[in-house]
Amino acid sequence: SVSLETEKTSDGVEKTAGKSIYMISDGTGWTVEHSVNAALGQFEHCLVDRGCAVNTHLFSGIDDVEQLMEIIKQAAKEGAMVAYTLADPSMAESAEQACNIWGIPSTDILGPITEAIASHLGVSPSGLPRGASGRNFPLSDEYFKRIEAIEFTIKQDDGALPKNLINADIVLAGVSRTGKTPLSIYLAQKGYKVANVPIVMGVEMPKTLFQVDPEKVFGLTVNSVVLQAIRRARAKSLGFGAEVRSNYSEMDYVREELEFAGRIFAQNPAWPVIEVTGKAIEETAAVVLRLYHDRKNRCSMPRISKRY
Amino acid sequence: SVSLETEKTSDGVEKTAGKSIYMISDGTGWTVEHSVNAALGQFEHCLVDRGCAVNTHLFSGIDDVEQLMEIIKQAAKEGAMVAYTLADPSMAESAEQACNIWGIPSTDILGPITEAIASHLGVSPSGLPRGASGRNFPLSDEYFKRIEAIEFTIKQDDGALPKNLINADIVLAGVSRTGKTPLSIYLAQKGYKVANVPIVMGVEMPKTLFQVDPEKVFGLTVNSVVLQAIRRARAKSLGFGAEVRSNYSEMDYVREELEFAGRIFAQNPAWPVIEVTGKAIEETAAVVLRLYHDRKNRCSMPRISKRY
Ligand SMILES: Nc1ncnc2c1ncn2[C@@H]1O[C@H](COP(=O)(O)O)[C@@H](O)[C@H]1O
Ligand SMILES: Nc1ncnc2c1ncn2[C@@H]1O[C@H](COP(=O)(O)O)[C@@H](O)[C@H]1O
Ligand SMILES: [Mg+2]
Ligand SMILES: [Mg+2]
Numbered sequence: 001s002v003s004l005e006t007e008k009t010s011d012g013v014e015k016t017a018g019k020s021i022y023m024i025s026d027g028t029g030w031t032v033e034h035s036v037n038a039a040l041g042q043f044e045h046c047l048v049d050r051g052c053a054v055n056t057h058l059f060s061g062i063d064d065v066e067q068l069m070e071i072i073k074q075a076a077k078e079g080a081m082v083a084y085t086l087a088d089p090s091m092a093e094s095a096e097q098a099c100n101i102w103g104i105p106s107t108d109i110l111g112p113i114t115e116a117i118a119s120h121l122g123v124s125p126s127g128l129p130r131g132a133s134g135r136n137f138p139l140s141d142e143y144f145k146r147i148e149a150i151e152f153t154i155k156q157d158d159g160a161l162p163k164n165l166i167n168a169d170i171v172l173a174g175v176s177r178t179g180k181t182p183l184s185i186y187l188a189q190k191g192y193k194v195a196n197v198p199i200v201m202g203v204e205m206p207k208t209l210f211q212v213d214p215e216k217v218f219g220l221t222v223n224s225v226v227l228q229a230i231r232r233a234r235a236k237s238l239g240f241g242a243e244v245r246s247n248y249s250e251m252d253y254v255r256e257e258l259e260f261a262g263r264i265f266a267q268n269p270a271w272p273v274i275e276v277t278g279k280a281i282e283e284t285a286a287v288v289l290r291l292y293h294d295r296k297n298r299c300s301m302p303r304i305s306k307r308y
Numbered sequence: 309s310v311s312l313e314t315e316k317t318s319d320g321v322e323k324t325a326g327k328s329i330y331m332i333s334d335g336t337g338w339t340v341e342h343s344v345n346a347a348l349g350q351f352e353h354c355l356v357d358r359g360c361a362v363n364t365h366l367f368s369g370i371d372d373v374e375q376l377m378e379i380i381k382q383a384a385k386e387g388a389m390v391a392y393t394l395a396d397p398s399m400a401e402s403a404e405q406a407c408n409i410w411g412i413p414s415t416d417i418l419g420p421i422t423e424a425i426a427s428h429l430g431v432s433p434s435g436l437p438r439g440a441s442g443r444n445f446p447l448s449d450e451y452f453k454r455i456e457a458i459e460f461t462i463k464q465d466d467g468a469l470p471k472n473l474i475n476a477d478i479v480l481a482g483v484s485r486t487g488k489t490p491l492s493i494y495l496a497q498k499g500y501k502v503a504n505v506p507i508v509m510g511v512e513m514p515k516t517l518f519q520v521d522p523e524k525v526f527g528l529t530v531n532s533v534v535l536q537a538i539r540r541a542r543a544k545s546l547g548f549g550a551e552v553r554s555n556y557s558e559m560d561y562v563r564e565e566l567e568f569a570g571r572i573f574a575q576n577p578a579w580p581v582i583e584v585t586g587k588a589i590e591e592t593a594a595v596v597l598r599l600y601h602d603r604k605n606r607c608s609m610p611r612i613s614k615r616y
Contacts, residue, residue, distance in 0.1 A: 035339060036421065042426075042436075043425065043431055043433065051431075054616040056614050057611045057612070081424060105427065105428055106424075109343070116414075117344075117347050119413065120327055120329070120413055121354075122360075123351055125350035126351070130349055130588075130591070147490050148545075150490050157462055181455070181462065182458050280451070282338055283335070286335075286337060286338070286368045286369065287369075301375070304337075306364050306366075307362070308348055308355050308362040
């Protein structure tokens with residue numbers, strides 16, 4: 001998240017470089033932000049080389065029509081487009097009309113899927129934004145379960161407390177810089193209790209790792225050239241001395257350590273091994289969870305099912 | 309996330325209770341899942357009392373048309389509706405057509421916003437799903453920054469290493485069970501280095517807390533009755549003995565500790581104090597980040613701006 005850059009035009013007026021997207025929500029704004037981010041993935045070819053710079057502006061907690069109109073007016077001035085999630089149908093309609101009047105493109109992110117679900121269920125949407133008074137937020141089991149998962153996962157980072165591996169839903173094993181920690185945290189946010197165990201050449205793995213259900217252990221592996229590059233950057237940022245660095249990030253060592261990990265994985269064929277090269281954390285998470293949920297249900301199309 | 313329940317109908321056929329929503333993505337599926345979850349918030353009134361049970365099924369990494377057709381056929385059999393994110397326009401079209409043929413409602417979650425952005429930027433979307441070969445995933449500064457934020461935040465949990473508060477972007481202070489840990493982790497995932505510091509009655513706060521920029525410190529407070537209920541549940545799950553429990557979760561103690569925290573907040577009027585009662589973690593995160601980003605830009609409409 002780089003903050004907004006501005007530049008002066010020839011007439012001295014401060015002007016924002018690049019096109020703007022205004023994102024408006026009566027809630028947190030994370031849904032519209034997530035959707036816009038995914039859509040922007042379709043324009044990476046020109047975002048990367050700055051062929052088309054984009055500025056996003058997120059306005060959250062917008063629950064009265066005056067604020068809404070002020071933001072849309074500002075969007076019009078800036079030549080921005082608008083994407084919004086507004087639960088109250090009269091707010092959503094006001095947004096659409098104002099955008100039409102000002103001649104700016106607008107997209108209702110949530111209206112279409114909400115309407116589709118409404119007619120599928122045969123139930124009308126409440127029209128109440130999250131956090132609206134009158135809604136009461138239940139301290140659900142789900143809520144406590146997620147918090148417990150996060151606290152468990154933090155405590156189990158980096159091989160800590162191996163006796164607790166038995167209590168984990170998912171155990172990740174891999175050499176340093178395969179992304180175990182951020183992946184653990186990502187999964188914890190989704191409610192899974194995760195432990196991660198580093199594989200270090202010549203260091204024995206905790207015995208408990210081989211005692212837990214092998215179906216919950218996942219090996220992570222990565223291309224050696226990419227791993228070396230990541231470790232070099234890491235060693236530099238940690239200010240490792242030259243001797244440590246050479247061991248940690250030199251190619252021979254990196255290769256041997258990956259082979260060491262590979263032998264452990266080969267000895268435990270029930271552990272799925274996931275190649276993380278080129279994958280974002282959330283992509284690896286999707287692979288882990290697809291395999292995790294498919295254990296029960298091997299023959300059919302892999303899926304993650306939930307009940308509400 | 310409760311797993312799928314099934315029930316037998318009178319004719320002995322196993323039948324899924326409740327309506328189903330099939331979610332299909334060529335990527336991770338997190339975008340369609342996020343949007344469907346937000347939309348389901350509009351039906352909480354009937355989900356809570358099980359008036360309308362909903363089963364969601366997430367199919368990720370669906371990048372060939374045969375798999376796609378198999379899933380849609382299954383959706384038709386189950387009387388499900390379909391929501392999808394498919395970057396390849398021919399896949400999206402196939403999904404739409406197949407749903408029409410089978411007579412099931414379908415919603416394209418990403419098409420409309422992608423088209424709107426395309427015409428706003430004057431650039432065509434790539435049509436390539438994330439993770440498609442040919443796309444190369446850059447190990448961007450953003451990526452490393454986020455991992456560093458997560459690792460920093462884990463190390464700084466629960467008042468650890470107070471000398472590092474100076475390096476945090478955001479510092480959270482509050483009594484036990486105000487949600488400091490999950491909030492810290494949520495913000496870390498968004499790239500912020502967060503430290504959290506517990507307030508415990510009679511225990512002195514670390515000196516460094518008062519030396520850092522007060523604009524980056526946020527106090528958390530909560531209704532005493534709700535806090536007591538949360539602490540009771542917590543004490544039970546940790547198996548605290550009766551004496552510890554009485555101190556930790558008894559009403560007088562809870563009230564006094566909140567007052568103790570309130571006095572610290574009053575002595576530091578530059579710290580915003582956020583009421584977390586009834587707020588989900590992501591809602592508190594939205595408030596924190598709105599305030600955090602508004603510091604630079606106080607007069608205009610609060611917003612979170614990013615550049616791509
Ligand atoms: N639990 C919920 N109850 C009601 N509406 C919700 C809920 N969660 C999200 N929404 C709505 O969904 C949209 C997106 O939410 P948000 O991601 O918080 O911006 C907003 O219009 C919210 O008001
Ligand atoms: N970085 C990206 N590049 C290209 N497409 C993306 C990117 N991120 C997400 N998408 C697409 O956006 C949709 C939602 O992605 P996901 O949340 O991974 O299911 C899918 O159609 C993805 O292919
Ligand atoms: Mg780690
Ligand atoms: Mg904590």
